[in-house]
Amino acid sequence: MRPLKLTMSAFGPYAGQVELELEKLGSQGLYLITGDTGAGKTTIFDAITYALYGEPSGDTRSAAMFRSKYALPDTPTQVELVFAYRGKTYTVRRNPEYERPAKRGGGSTLQRAEAELHLPGGRLVTKTREVDSEITRIIGLDRRQFTQIAMIAQGDFLKLLLADVNDRKEIFREIFKTRRYMVFQERVKEASGGLQ
Numbered sequence: 462m463r464p465l466k467l468t469m470s471a472f473g474p475y476a477g478q479v480e481l482e483l484e485k486l487g488s489q490g491l492y493l494i495t496g497d498t499g500a501g502k503t504t505i506f507d508a509i510t511y512a513l514y515g516e517p518s519g520d521t522r523s524a525a526m527f528r529s530k531y532a533l534p535d536t537p538t539q540v541e542l543v544f545a546y547r548g549k550t551y552t553v554r555r556n557p558e559y560e561r562p563a564k565r566g567g568g569s570t571l572q573r574a575e576a577e578l579h580l581p582g583g584r585l586v587t588k589t590r591e592v593d594s595e596i597t598r599i600i601g602l603d604r605r606q607f608t609q610i611a612m613i614a615q616g617d618f619l620k621l622l623l624a625d626v627n628d629r630k631e632i633f634r635e636i637f638k639t640r641r642y643m644v645f646q647e648r649v650k651e652a653s654g655g656l657q
Contacts, residue, residue, distance in 0.1 A: 560572070
């Protein structure tokens with residue numbers, strides 16, 4: 462999965478709309494995000510992970526915390542990620558649940574969390590659970606696996622290194638699509654045991 466463009470609106474410390482043209486970073490596949498403490502690096506990780514999976518990149522934050530406290534009341538909170546995978550381009554957009562001004566009358570109303578995924582060929586997926594499962598199917602990783610290997614934030618690489626052998630095997634099996642070899646190996650082992 463290669464991120465091409467990330468757009469954040471009223472998200473984390475970003476009060477307005479911020480666009481990151483990630484495609485300009487090249488296609489080598491390894492990027493370093495660096496900056497001072499509090500500069501918004503983790504917010505970029507959170508925005509990408511939230512766009513894909515509807516959850517933050519770490520376990521210490523929740524999606525309810527994403528609405529920028531600096532945003533104007535009528536600025537929508539949302540994240541849009543355009544990404545490429547295996548030569549195809551996808552666009553996923555999500556917004557968390559938050560209070561916004563009512564469209565009619567005064568006061569405020571609850572903006573429900575929403576998600577939409579634009580697939581190559583024009584198909585649109587709009588149900589949150591369907592978007593979640595479609596993203597996992599496309600990328601081949603769930604959120605936990607994605608945050609362990611595709612976006613390693615502030616020392617989380619150590620978690621992958623220290624994960625137990627079975628967890629690491631499962632992660633690498635998903636990345637390199639080697640499950641069929643494991644199944645073949647188990648069948649050969651069973652057949653060998655039967656012959657004994």
